[in-house]
Amino acid sequence: AYTLLEPTRQTLTLHITESAKEGAAWGNLLSSNWNGTYYTQTLEHVNRNDKGLVDFERILGIEGVAMANEVANVKELAGGAVAAAAAGSHPSKQLQTKITYDNGQTWQYLSVPKTNIHGRPLLCKTTPCHLHLHSFTEKADTSNVFSAPTAIGLMMGVGNVGAHLEDYSKGDTYMTRDAGRTWHIIRQGPHLYAFGDHGGIIVLVSDQEPVDYVLYSTNEGKSFEKFYFTSANKKLRATALITEPMATSRRFLLVGMASRGATQQQVVRLDFRGLFQRKCKHARS
Structure with a gap:
């Protein structure tokens, strides 16, 4: 082949x-x-x-x-x-x-x-x-x-x-x-991961157990903060973390299952546009 x-x-x-x-x-x-x-x-x-x-x-x-x-x-x-x-x-x-x-x-x-x-x-x-x-x-x-x-x-x-x-x-x-x-x-x-805003933001989420938060970094992974997207009794087991193909956006989609045996996926919209006052337009900006 x-x-x-x-x-x-x-x-x-x-x-x-x-x-x-x-x-x-x-x-x-x-x-x-x-x-x-x-x-x-x-x-x-x-x-x-x-x-x-x-x-x-x-x-x-x-x-x-x-x-x-x-x-x-x-x-x-x-x-x-x-x-x-x-x-x-x-x-x-x-x-x-x-x-x-x-x-x-x-x-x-x-x-x-x-x-x-x-x-x-x-x-x-x-x-x-x-x-x-x-x-x-x-x-x-x-x-x-x-x-x-x-x-x-x-x-x-x-x-x-x-x-x-x-x-x-x-x-x-x-x-x-x-x-x-x-x-x-x-x-x-192990974590699912995605780049956004030209690498200005990095998002991680564990895919090994149900979670109620994602991790994000604004300094190229030197440190991370937690962002809770749901309550502790509604955790998701992440199956995908998606952003647009060019990785310029600050918005992401988290796809997951409510439980290990669930058949219907849930989608969570993650919006980090409020983190910065302006959006990078060039690698040096």
Whole structure:
């Protein structure tokens, strides 16, 4: 299978599926020359799921920057298939996140945050040790995962520090303010997140338990305040946090369920227009 990924003005990027086995699907990234007539391989073993979604995203607003999740245990997945089938179990993918700053010519791991959520030095417990983030293949909302078009240099993600990506529920929420060069843990546990007002406001909400508030920041995630949107006896379990595609608005929609077994979604409108006297119109304003 072939998947055409986000193009740029200079190149096309294809994901060529090499393994389509259920639970063990992956492929290689190929990038073209300027007119799409010649392709070279830029990254091997890039993760995809059974629906054809690929863990690859270009970082919006900055040319040449992209992130991808690589399957680190391809040989184990292939070699253990027969033995696993006989045993009634299958090895799981071990994903590692990489970033490129030169349109795929070179890739590197994400740097580990220097401190933990309490401000103490972060000590790695595994070798190798890097930051890894969940991407498209695990998201119900397949819009941009990490970045927004007008929040230049800002990215957020849910993941963990270690040898490879762990289960989503075990992750924490991370942010970078310099296009992925350095990362910081901003909240413990997984959160849905959205940028607004060109990155002037950031909204988070936990999606692991029913909540009656969201968190918002006006200083690029250095600190957060609570905004209560309902009473304590009418909490929602968040399933989506949405704003308009360009991330210039201060209004958001929170979608959630009143209880775990509920079938009807509820929508809450969040309006932060009263936070500032004026709205940013340029990155320097």
